[in-house]
Amino acid sequence: MARPGSDPSQSAAHTKWRWRKELLAERRRVPGAVRFSEAISLSTHLTSGRIVRPGQTVCAYVPIGSEPGSAQMLEDLAEFGARVLLPVVTGNGPLDWGWYQGRDSLRPGPYGLREPIGELLGSFALRIADLVLVPALAVDREGVRLGRGAGHYDRSLADTATGTHLVAVVRDQEIFEALPTEPHDVRMTAVLTPNRGLLRFV
Ligand SMILES: Nc1nc2c(c(=O)[nH]1)N(C=O)[C@@H](CNc1ccc(C(=O)N[C@@H](CCC(=O)O)C(=O)O)cc1)CN2
Numbered sequence: 001m002a003r004p005g006s007d008p009s010q011s012a013a014h015t016k017w018r019w020r021k022e023l024l025a026e027r028r029r030v031p032g033a034v035r036f037s038e039a040i041s042l043s044t045h046l047t048s049g050r051i052v053r054p055g056q057t058v059c060a061y062v063p064i065g066s067e068p069g070s071a072q073m074l075e076d077l078a079e080f081g082a083r084v085l086l087p088v089v090t091g092n093g094p095l096d097w098g099w100y101q102g103r104d105s106l107r108p109g110p111y112g113l114r115e116p117i118g119e120l121l122g123s124f125a126l127r128i129a130d131l132v133l134v135p136a137l138a139v140d141r142e143g144v145r146l147g148r149g150a151g152h153y154d155r156s157l158a159d160t161a162t163g164t165h166l167v168a169v170v171r172d173q174e175i176f177e178a179l180p181t182e183p184h185d186v187r188m189t190a191v192l193t194p195n196r197g198l199l200r201f202v
């Protein structure tokens, strides 16, 4: 990828915007068959018993567009015995959460998202999670994550209990040496990729 340089005359927010554009363009070029096999690999890691154990609570996400993963990943996690929470966008504040109750329990939400139809548990539901799978466009060696730029996850993750694993999910090529960062960015504790599995930062 043509990586946007770190021009000191540009703000971090502007540099982030340039990274997002490149990363999204790169993702759109990934053939469907590659996406499909990468999604299977992610599911295999998540149900290996080394990342999540049956009975644990996982905040996951329903992948949209070219994001890594699949709706099947949620089914696989549930079948494995994990309790799966999904994010619900309610405005500009932190995300709300609802239980994943099967593929028929999703309805269309904003930005082309699919969201759970059940009861909303409130933003603090995140505190019962053992692990949060965080959608990301890229992550760096220090755990800095680049998201879509709406700030939903940064606002939500500030509330997680200490000890909660924060796992960015990206493609193997989306781990970089150093990404632009701002003070509100919440560091990930690990990254999960299809081919390398789980890499811990701390
Ligand atoms: N799957 C998923 N769920 C998520 C997020 C995410 O990044 N991915 N979010 C992370 O904060 C929150 C929602 N925020 C979002 C903010 C912007 C866009 C967005 O720009 N969507 C594109 C279309 C996406 C595509 O097709 O690739 C758009 O509306 O043009 C999506 C989600 C909560 N749920």
Ligand SMILES: Nc1ncnc2c1ncn2[C@@H]1O[C@H](COP(=O)(O)OP(=O)(O)OP(=O)(O)O)[C@@H](O)[C@H]1O
Pocket (backbone or CB within 6 Å): 016, 135, 145, 146, 147, 148, 149, 150, 151, 152, 153, 154, 155, 158, 182, 184, 185
């Ligand atoms: N904890 C916070 N409190 C208030 N505003 C915040 C907070 N975190 C992020 N923001 C605001 O949200 C906007 C987007 O932030 P940023 O570019 O870091 O998003 P992102 O992490 O890439 O996206 P997302 O979290 O939605 O996936 C910024 O304008 C930022 O000021």
